[in-house]
Amino acid sequence: MLTQIITILILVSIVGCILYGRRLIKTEKVDAVFGNPERAKGGTHWVIVGSSALLLIWLYYSWDIAKGFYPKSANELCQVAKVNDSLLGLKYQFPIEEREFKSTSIIKIENKNLNKITNEIQNSQDLNIQQKTTLVGFINKTTQLIPLLTNDNLMEMDTKTKIKEMTDELKLLSSNFKKKDYPFETEAEKNERQKAISEQGKWGIIKVQAGTGSIENTLEVPLVPATDKGLKFHAAAEELQVINDKFFKLRNHNSQFKNSIKELKEEIKTYRKNLNDAEEIASTYAKDIVKIARRIEYASIYPPNALNDMQSAIIEFDNLQKSEQGGLRIVDILLFPAGTIVASGPSCSEQGSGRWLPKPSDTLNKFILMSKPSVGYKNIPLLWIDMMDVSKIIGFLLPDWIADILPGEYPVHSKDGLVKQNFKGKVLKIVTGDFKLFKIPVPYGHIWDSFLRVFLGLIFGILIGVPLGLFMGLNRFAKGFFDPLIELYRPVPPLAWAPLIISVLGIDNTGKVFLLFMVSLSIMIISARAGASGTQLSKIHAAHSLGASKKQILRYVIFPNSLPEILTGIRVAVGMCWGTLVAAEFLAGTTGIGFVENVAKKYFQYEVIWITIFIMGMLGLLFDVTLRKIINKTIPWRGKG
DSSP states (O other), X not given: OHHHHHHHHHHHHHHHHHHHHHHHHHHOSSOTTTTOTTTTOOOHXXXXXXXXXXXXXXXXXXXXXXXXXXXXXXXXXXXXXXXXXXXXXXXXXXXXXXXXXXXXXXXXXXXXXXXXXXXXXXXXXXXXXXXXXXXXXXXXXXXXXXXXXXXXXXXXXXXXXXXXXXXXXXXXXXXXHTSTTTTOXXXXXXXXXXXXXXXXXXXXXXXXXXXXXXXXXXXXXXOSOOSHHHHHHHHHHHHHHHHHHHHHXXXXXXXXHHHHHHHHHHHHHHHHHXXXXXXXXXXXXXXXXXXXXXXXXXXXXXXXXXXXXXXXXXXXXXXXHHHHHTHHHHHHHHHOTTOOEEEETXXXXXXXXXXXXXXXXXXXXXXXXXXXXXXXBTTBOSSEEXXXXXXXXXXXXXXXHHHHTSSSOOOOOOTTSOOOOOHHHXXXXXHTTOSXXXXXXXXESHHHHXXXXXXXXXXXXXXXHHHHHHHXXXXXXXXXXXXXXXXXXXXXXXXXXXXXHHHHHOSSHHHHHHHHHHHHHHHHHHHHHHHXXXXXXXXXHXXXXXXXXXXXXXXXXXXXXXXXXXXXXXXXHHHHHHHHHXXXXXXXXXXXXXXXXHHHHHTTOHHHHHHHHHHHHHHHHHHHHHHHHHHHHHOXXXXXX
């Protein structure tokens, strides 16, 4: 109840202060920026707006609003999550939320692997003609296994019967799910469930661990269904899980396939047994072929039309359960911004001796070794040039949905186990970069990874921070609204954000670049704001007298006068970004200078530690010198009034 009242009061205060502020602005005769000595002065009402908005965002992203207005929503979404978790395994086999049948994907992958190993064998200089002939023969027999699984005529009646049984069970579940009295709970079962509900506690309760004295905020969601709607989804999830388990135990193996793969395994086993130590390469290739054959054996490969009825039944139930959620889907979308409730197993939840001063010669030798592409550090050089196919860049730039929106369907494997490409499939290969063009040299290595992260974080901070800072320096509303937000998060050390950001966005480049963006953003905002608000009024009045418009004043007076502050802010941001990046790579990283130093620390490789310190210092100096040159060349009027 308290959360509801606070939320309503916040909304009222925001709306009221905005209306009051706009009325004051309309009554002013002189523009706040262009000519008024009190330009961009924030009022109390704008501070209330910014602070209230911050509190509202806090309540929203902590799900307190969801808890206050919909206290049972998490429990119901938990039951929905159980259904989605059970459906996920089934959907994985079909082109429902995927582009193609799982069978088709497996066949494409294994055919590609077989072609690759065939080319390697035929081009190998370490194999004689007889070995090549024998190994290629094994590959041909492995290739012939696939049509034995994708041929309708070879499919066993027992397998067809089991698929039909599961399809009928899905259809029956859909029929029962529509009924109001489903899942037909007895009085004894209801009483037992009510008892479990009273014992499990509420969503987001705070527990005190016995004997420790420590307080732990448990984000666990009540698991037992507490509402009729939740009970319906819970019962459906249990039935779906049974069907899911039966389906994944099923294998489309016929007698012809069983005999063929058994014969192939025996032949390869005998062949490897008769090889001597000097023929290790041939033995390795034979072992790789067996691995592919086993993957085909244990894969869920079916004829292209064998699962059509089951697919239709899954889609029917999925649409039905989405419809049954009703307003719960809206609650999920609007009030669970950080991700919905996730079912995981039996629970639901809301969504890591040497000298400290080594010899210079040892350090130099280690640096040379780390610079070599064949050695590097963790098989990655410090800085090198790698050849990258242009297709990968195209695949990175083009979104996948270009292929998805085209009419028609993606190619499906035939009963012979072959996949014939169509136009839609070819477009998909282009937008995903799955083709060959020509290669171009690109930087590669730990130094480049760190440099790129700092550069991207800085660029994003400049692109967003400078316009926002100028806006705050020229507009009282913007200053009053954004100032509390900026001043609240700015003093927080960047490393305090690092665990949260990395846990949400992952340990790859996205999380690190976003962290550096946050570091540079506040610096650039403050620098641009100081530059804009510090513009001398005499210059503005002089421009007015010469007939300059507001846009011209902004472009030719305010912005040039702000440039020294902005460029100084960039220099400061570069240093902060470097320090933060190394620490972030320390915490979670697989490449970069900070990662190298972290691994070196664990193994007491002090030479490497000093190398990383030197590299970081040199890169920071390079950035700073470059910026100073830019400042001297671009703003000669700096400090001259």
